[in-house]
Amino acid sequence: MKIAVCVKHAVDEAELKIDPAGNPLLAGAAGKMSTFDKNAVEEGLRLKAAHQGAVVVFTVGGAESKKTLKEALAMGADRGVMVVSDPTALDALRTATMLAAAMKKSGPFDVVICSEGASDTYTGEVPPMVGELLGVPYVGYARKIAVEGKTARIERSLEDSVESVEAPVPFATSVVSEINEPRYPTLIQIMQASKKPIEELSGEELAPAGSRTWVEVLSMSSQPTARKHVMIDGSPDEAAAKLLDALSKEGVLK
Amino acid sequence: MSGEVWVYSESEAVASEVATAADDVAKGASAHVRMVDISSLRPTTRGSGARLLLKGPPSPEVSPAVAAEALARAARELAPLAILLGATRDGREAASRLAAKLGVGCMAEVAGLASDGQGMTGERDVFAGKVVAKVRCRFPAVATVKVGAYPRAVAQPADAQEKDVGPIPDQTKTLGREKKQAGSVDLRSAKVIVSAGRGVKKKEDLAILAELATAMRGALGCSRPLSSDLGWLPEEHHIGLTGVTVKPDLYLAVGISGQLQHVAGMKDSKIVASINTDKDAPIFQASDYGIVGDLYQVVPALRRALAARR
Amino acid sequence: MAGLDIGYLAAYAISLASVVVVAFVTLSLARKWSISLGPGRVAGLGRDEARRLRTGDAVFLMHLSIALGVGVTIVDAVIAPAMAGVPLLLDLFRAASVPLIVGLVVAFGWRVQRYYQSRRVGRGLGVPGGFASASTALQLVLMAAIALTTSELVLLWVPTLGWADLILDAVRNALVAAYYARPSVNLIAKFDRPLNSVSTPFNLADVIAGKTDPGAIRAGVGKVSEFSPDQSLSFDSCVEIGACEASCPATAAGRPLSPRVLVRKLSLLSRADGGGSDVLTSVGEDELWSCTSCGACVASCPVSVKHLDLIYDLRRELVSKGRLDREKSAMLANLAQSQNPYGFKNAARASWAEGMDVDTLQSNPKTEYLYWVGCVSSFDQRAQRVARALSKILKHAGVSFAILGAEEMCVGDPARRLGEEGRYQELVLQNIEKLNSYGVKKILATCPHCFNALKNEYPQFGGKFEVVYHTQLISDLIREGKVSVPPDKVQRISVTLHDACYASRYNNIFEPPREMLEASVDDVREMGRRKEKTFCCGAGGSNYWFKVPQQKSIAGIRAEEAAGTGAKTIATECPFCLSMLDDATKVSGSGMDVRDVAEIVAECI
Numbered sequence A: 001m002k003i004a005v006c007v008k009h010a011v012d013e014a015e016l017k018i019d020p021a022g023n024p025l026l027a028g029a030a031g032k033m034s035t036f037d038k039n040a041v042e043e044g045l046r047l048k049a050a051h052q053g054a055v056v057v058f059t060v061g062g063a064e065s066k067k068t069l070k071e072a073l074a075m076g077a078d079r080g081v082m083v084v085s086d087p088t089a090l091d092a093l094r095t096a097t098m099l100a101a102a103m104k105k106s107g108p109f110d111v112v113i114c115s116e117g118a119s120d121t122y123t124g125e126v127p128p129m130v131g132e133l134l135g136v137p138y139v140g141y142a143r144k145i146a147v148e149g150k151t152a153r154i155e156r157s158l159e160d161s162v163e164s165v166e167a168p169v170p171f172a173t174s175v176v177s178e179i180n181e182p183r184y185p186t187l188i189q190i191m192q193a194s195k196k197p198i199e200e201l202s203g204e205e206l207a208p209a210g211s212r213t214w215v216e217v218l219s220m221s222s223q224p225t226a227r228k229h230v231m232i233d234g235s236p237d238e239a240a241a242k243l244l245d246a247l248s249k250e251g252v253l254k
Numbered sequence B: 001m002s003g004e005v006w007v008y009s010e011s012e013a014v015a016s017e018v019a020t021a022a023d024d025v026a027k028g029a030s031a032h033v034r035m036v037d038i039s040s041l042r043p044t045t046r047g048s049g050a051r052l053l054l055k056g057p058p059s060p061e062v063s064p065a066v067a068a069e070a071l072a073r074a075a076r077e078l079a080p081l082a083i084l085l086g087a088t089r090d091g092r093e094a095a096s097r098l099a100a101k102l103g104v105g106c107m108a109e110v111a112g113l114a115s116d117g118q119g120m121t122g123e124r125d126v127f128a129g130k131v132v133a134k135v136r137c138r139f140p141a142v143a144t145v146k147v148g149a150y151p152r153a154v155a156q157p158a159d160a161q162e163k164d165v166g167p168i169p170d171q172t173k174t175l176g177r178e179k180k181q182a183g184s185v186d187l188r189s190a191k192v193i194v195s196a197g198r199g200v201k202k203k204e205d206l207a208i209l210a211e212l213a214t215a216m217r218g219a220l221g222c223s224r225p226l227s228s229d230l231g232w233l234p235e236e237h238h239i240g241l242t243g244v245t246v247k248p249d250l251y252l253a254v255g256i257s258g259q260l261q262h263v264a265g266m267k268d269s270k271i272v273a274s275i276n277t278d279k280d281a282p283i284f285q286a287s288d289y290g291i292v293g294d295l296y297q298v299v300p301a302l303r304r305a306l307a308a309r310r
Numbered sequence C: 001m002a003g004l005d006i007g008y009l010a011a012y013a014i015s016l017a018s019v020v021v022v023a024f025v026t027l028s029l030a031r032k033w034s035i036s037l038g039p040g041r042v043a044g045l046g047r048d049e050a051r052r053l054r055t056g057d058a059v060f061l062m063h064l065s066i067a068l069g070v071g072v073t074i075v076d077a078v079i080a081p082a083m084a085g086v087p088l089l090l091d092l093f094r095a096a097s098v099p100l101i102v103g104l105v106v107a108f109g110w111r112v113q114r115y116y117q118s119r120r121v122g123r124g125l126g127v128p129g130g131f132a133s134a135s136t137a138l139q140l141v142l143m144a145a146i147a148l149t150t151s152e153l154v155l156l157w158v159p160t161l162g163w164a165d166l167i168l169d170a171v172r173n174a175l176v177a178a179y180y181a182r183p184s185v186n187l188i189a190k191f192d193r194p195l196n197s198v199s200t201p202f203n204l205a206d207v208i209a210g211k212t213d214p215g216a217i218r219a220g221v222g223k224v225s226e227f228s229p230d231q232s233l234s235f236d237s238c239v240e241i242g243a244c245e246a247s248c249p250a251t252a253a254g255r256p257l258s259p260r261v262l263v264r265k266l267s268l269l270s271r272a273d274g275g276g277s278d279v280l281t282s283v284g285e286d287e288l289w290s291c292t293s294c295g296a297c298v299a300s301c302p303v304s305v306k307h308l309d310l311i312y313d314l315r316r317e318l319v320s321k322g323r324l325d326r327e328k329s330a331m332l333a334n335l336a337q338s339q340n341p342y343g344f345k346n347a348a349r350a351s352w353a354e355g356m357d358v359d360t361l362q363s364n365p366k367t368e369y370l371y372w373v374g375c376v377s378s379f380d381q382r383a384q385r386v387a388r389a390l391s392k393i394l395k396h397a398g399v400s401f402a403i404l405g406a407e408e409m410c411v412g413d414p415a416r417r418l419g420e421e422g423r424y425q426e427l428v429l430q431n432i433e434k435l436n437s438y439g440v441k442k443i444l445a446t447c448p449h450c451f452n453a454l455k456n457e458y459p460q461f462g463g464k465f466e467v468v469y470h471t472q473l474i475s476d477l478i479r480e481g482k483v484s485v486p487p488d489k490v491q492r493i494s495v496t497l498h499d500a501c502y503a504s505r506y507n508n509i510f511e512p513p514r515e516m517l518e519a520s521v522d523d524v525r526e527m528g529r530r531k532e533k534t535f536c537c538g539a540g541g542s543n544y545w546f547k548v549p550q551q552k553s554i555a556g557i558r559a560e561e562a563a564g565t566g567a568k569t570i571a572t573e574c575p576f577c578l579s580m581l582d583d584a585t586k587v588s589g590s591g592m593d594v595r596d597v598a599e600i601v602a603e604c605i
Ligand SMILES: Cc1cc2nc3c(=O)[nH]c(=O)nc-3n(C[C@H](O)[C@H](O)[C@H](O)COP(=O)(O)OP(=O)(O)OC[C@H]3O[C@@H](n4cnc5c(N)ncnc54)[C@H](O)[C@@H]3O)c2cc1C
Pocket: B196, B197, B198, B199, B200, B222, B223, B224, B225, B226, B238, B239, B240, B241, B242, B243, B254, B255, B256, B257, B258, B259, B260, B261, B262, B265, B275, B276, B277, B278, B281, B293, B294, B295, B296, C543, C544, C545, C579, C580, C583
């Protein structure tokens, strides 16, 4: 079974610094493998363990992305494909276009695994787009994947229900974090992985002529990160009402 | 310039919310709103403009793949300026595929939508909610609208215009769908968590917190003593250093003192609110909103207030 | 000597031959493992045994009775023909036999009791039948050896049966050659190896420098045959004395671990199929995670089996295989990402010092001490109070010190104890570089895990500092009069001290915390298990960061023992112990107060 896994070298949101004017300092910000991508790599490795084959990890990004690719290789992936492109000029469709083109080059793959969304931007758009551009069936938000012969059974974890779906192989999917427990690669395994092959491709060359960045970021501003420490007083009923008002205003009550 | 802004969501309630967002876009772009239905009309959706019924897909259960294809076929012919979907999981999937089919941009989970006539802008949370990014995509464009960010529209759309998009085969087969049980909700993916601490006196009293969690469409978590020492809840409910790490939109800590080992597991929650009798409890240091009070009074009050709102 | 009968001569010859066999077997085992049995080693062993004798450890006394009993009876057998002619000699032997007989009878009783204990532990762990019978067989052999030695000593008092004594001696010597020679060799090889030494499977600096190929590194042991000769000598030397099991907090808490069972399993595995099978099919994951690295097993073993050495290598294997649950991998990922096990931002490390006017090395690099705060005292609100108390004392005494603040990182101990040697060494190298860049000479620590790593482990990686434990410095300050508690400030409370394993057993710091208490409270009580025999709080060996199935909590057992002294306060000297016992006393509802010794002193000045 040939398995492709997409990973992103994401901005480490916990370490992200904000300047006094409220602008995030993205240049030189610390990065890490996007949290749920570890689940995607893990699922690829598990499928490989069950069905033999190879796991190829793909990433699109700047030179730093190699670190994340290496981490995936340290976890046990067989080889990496690095699509070099300026990460500040990437939107979901452009990223997906490059990924799909890279996969066509080194494919075909039986299974393409992404995670439900990147931990920094969390658009969750790349996985379905890659599926679409590869022209394979796509089943997202998988919390369980079982492949038997030419059919896969996938449990999709939706907001308040679980949907069982059958898809033919090849297919593309995105996984949610509950699907597995990603393994921790040791430092030595990370160093050992530097021997595994990484192929470098140019994103500009992969993307077909005329494709471009559609969604542009106009500005970014930080929300206050410190807790607000608002104490609500009044009788239980008054306090409850005030709290619900505040929570609706925050947009966290559904 | 005149054109259309389409609204679609597989959820009727969400579609009515998206309709409100669509009004904002339509205003800036001097366009009309169209409430799209696929395969059959859903009379309960609300929104301005007229309905557009896409006929072809046989089943009323429309998968994201089928929805994306139906919308793409119609859009290629009718060329709307923008297509807005709800940012549910199915909606995000459908929107992304639609954008890829049409070769246009897609803004994910946006609120604060507006249009300058040439394109639309929106705001979305990035970096775990630490930063708000203002994004823009020129027309034609697709977007998913953050659920809960807009009130539902009230207007009754005008009569439906029909469009036949032809049969659409689904490559995948849905075998079944099961409701998630309230208790079994995975804490790590829960958007709201009500978490119980040793302030709860008896195991039976957990029921009032479980009810509150259900009413808030959330899951019930706890501090370690409740699971590991008292055994009132299964281990997987325990949040903290030695338990699960969670990042919900709302973390409501009830009768939890807020020891570091607990806070380590919920510190990245977007909003933290807490209820504790002790005004000096450290949990208030880790909270956005705090109520100093007895959970046995405040929690029922919250239930009443919630019920009154729905 | 009259009537040199043939029977007696034959018995003597057999007995002599058996002595030669014992000597031969011992020497060849020593040669096999290239271990010196020279007079220097043996004298060193003698001194160490004398030191342990002074600790009055019952198991050790019994072990000594067996060793001396065997020695005395061998000498007796060798000089037996001369004995009849020199009545004084016989009297001497008879005199010596009395305490030894007592010791041996007690040892026999211990064995019988351990036998029943081991059966119970075995049932609890669900050991396979084959293991249980092998274990029983070995225990019976050793009971026989004790019984024979005792009989020999008793027979000294029955002059007419001279030859029977010799035959018993020969039989017993055969058992000694078969079962005691190996542990003796192991003991001579390792009696002076410090508890705090940890094997280093590779040197990260060499890997970074390109001197070692990372691909060639094997961290961990998956098959018994991969253990080093030194390690296999360790597990093959176990004679089921059971002292480890009796002192192990994990066993006491009903966790799935007994150090005796673990070591014997490895020994039996190595014989079963040449050690080629996967260890982890016989040794469970939670069995390995149960260990708190408290060192009680190693310290109590009369024949110097080094259990921890084995456990670390097996944990390294689990880590390399990725067999980690969420808590463990999250902790390691936090160390990798945030350089502290909590995953908090290091920027907040000095928040405890706000408003206290504590210097950082950046602002004042000329201070005498660097106070290494450690992650727990940096982030845990309860333990932050210890850092504040220490600062108060140091300022009061005019000691100049500074902290690293946001630049401090984890010392690495949690990674090493969990079995992630690479991450550990990475932190060590980064820390050494930082410390050297500030020209740090003296380091003060309030966490014994930081202290132990900095003092005993960092030198191997090139970090040479003078490292002082807070109790050492404060007790010195008290002795020098720089910190003094006026009589009216002495607290009228009853306190019992919980020795931290890594301060006491690992680093022999016993008196300083006691001196601090003597100076600041009026009622100090001692628990039975104290100083080198202290009982773990349950947090060591990285156990603070994950859960293991157990029947009771280790901290709960210890808190109960503390309550048994009648004291109202438990004094701790380690932030982990503080956190564990604080939690345990809350769970038990005993209402005991838990405070660091530094807090207690700080309240009095
Ligand atoms: C190694 C280690 C690991 C640990 N890991 C974790 C972990 O992963 N997760 C975790 O949660 N804990 C963990 N703990 C335990 C932690 O230290 C605390 O003991 C625990 O979080 C306390 O739980 P609590 O807040 O529910 O209870 P308490 O600390 O007892 O707090 C109860 C709170 O309820 C309030 N209260 C009482 N009555 C009422 C009422 N009627 N209405 C409202 N409020 C009321 C009180 O004021 C108090 O603040 C760990 C401890 C150790 C030592």
